[in-house]
Amino acid sequence: MRVALFATCLLDQFFAQAGVATVRLLRSLGVEVDFPRGQTCCGQPAFNAGHWDEARRMARHTMAVFEGYDYVVLPSGSCGSMLKVHYPELFEGLGREYRRAVELAERTFELSQFVVRVLGVEKLGEGLKGRTLAYHHGCHALRELGVEKEPVLLLENAGAELVPWEADRECCGFGGVFSVKLPHISVAMADRKLDTLPEAEALVSTDAGCLLHLAGRMKRRGKPIPVRHLAELLWEARNAA
């Protein structure tokens, strides 16, 4: 099985170690991992802002980069949903390119969903015993890709305790360009998340954008707790076993 890792630009730049963790985790599960060098950004910021011509340019580039692999795996729900849900929308009615987008969508998976649904692995190890974590469900992972049980299952089966958090399924307020277009609303949303956040040793999510935003706001408010990308925790779950 040949899998291409789409690291995504935010993770590449701000959570580089989560990329390393993703590669090691997948290899430990018997997957042959490649990192196609031509990859950049999936184009979601342009798409969400309504610049579909530019988004299509980036989508075409990305589709070419990831051609020929059995699967494309992303340690991200948001960029994952861009490929899986929105690329086909972008090329609707464009015949050959639409079919290409659908074909890519079919073999694209968010990391935890890939591990559970494609590899059929529900227990990675016991490396998270005694860890108390708060899990933030990123909106696109949750509502566009249906990534809900997978990360929870993998973390809990490795011994982690996920603290109950009333706002765990609410948007953190990042929203890509939204975070700088309407920053006051964006951080008010983060504050609602953080005001309800129970005591935990780390805040975990599958999306670098949410983590950057929540971490930045926590630091600005004071008393921050560490934020960790899901991929890092999953590799710890596996590696310490």
Next chain:
Amino acid sequence: MPPRAYPKESRALLAGRPEVRESVTKAALHFHRNRARAYAEVPVEDWRDFAAQVKAHVLSRLDRYLEEAEARLLEKGAVVHFAEGPEDAHRILGEIVKKEGVRLAVKAKSMLTEELGLNAFLASQGVEAWETDLGEFIIQLAEEPPSHIVGPAIHKSLEEIRALFAEHLGTPKDASPEDLAAAARRFLREKFLSAELGISGGNFLVAETGTLVLVENEGNIRLATSLPRVHVAFVGIEKLLPRLEDLAVFLPLLARAATGQPIGTFVSLIEGPKRPGEPDGPEVLHVVFVDHGRTAALADDEAHVVLRCIRCGACLNACPVYRQTGGHPYGFVYSGPIGKVLAPALLGPKDAYPLYHASTLCGACAEVCPVKIPIPKLLLTWRERAVREGLTYPFERPLVRAYAEAMVRPSAYRLASKAMRLFPGVLKSEALPLVRAWTRLRAGLEPSPRPFHELWEEIKDEG
């Protein structure tokens, strides 16, 4: 304030009146949790599918159903009018007011009459008009527009309401909520008994029977539509349902979506004015079908689905953006997620700009919508259209072009990645507007010491 002022208005509200955020969040989450519980008690997915299909069907044959509804209403003795917009609506209402010698009117809660600006019009005609829904009454005293489709005074704290009532109704400054409601009831009871005109909206209008359906919890709509001699109902043309039996799903679905109730406390099915021998009801019933942009929206291949909306407010309660401010900064009668897609459909993308950008596309709205309006998809549609019409921030287009240009060239991407690390100050610079917008309220961005694409070169041959 027009929608264009949303960024400024929302910022000012959050900074200047933080108590609004608190009141709105508390009330909206209360509705939201009740809805979730109420949905879980019934086969809600079947209901939502059914409701979405019925609405889609009605919209696909709206002309036919309007004719049918008109014929049935006439048979039952109602007077039927069609109003293209506020001007028509004002003219029609003005003629009724003159003919019937109306000096005092009582109003049932209706978002459409807000859309049409009827209160201001009635005042201009010398008619004293009172909102009789408690929430609407509160904001009428406060001289504010509704902040929520279902709970118009959702943004008001108990203290504010106490102060308003003390000023206008002379209640004690420490009156309990029960005392305040009783004071409003006493005040409005007088108005109900002496008003010549009752004005309502319409939750549904059943085409096959000409039945006007009104749903409420306070009993004020029943009084407003049966005590005065004349009843005028303003109904959006999209409110039609084909059959009476459709109500079997729509009534409980509306109540569960709106407040989590199994059904509204009072449901009025009105068929024509008082008949000979009947003790109650108005002598004259007017039904005014209102277009106000709906026909144009109906002709829109993608946007027409907003006309399915039954005004339950569930998307507002689910929306984390709405919950920070309530409805006022939106600058449009309908706020929250549905407001962001109704505004461009009814006003056009230019006048609604930038409401449809005020979303993280989190999808919480579409998850709860009882008629399955794909709100995030519509937001994207309007954004795409807005760009094509040149509705963008200054420098937005060249910036996006440059970004796309870099991203289709991996070497440019990698160069930018290197530059970011050579000049780490760039990500903290207050001089760059986009960076400043991030760092004013959050700590500055710290890139990883080395990007993953460099680390890959070291781990690619690991076992």
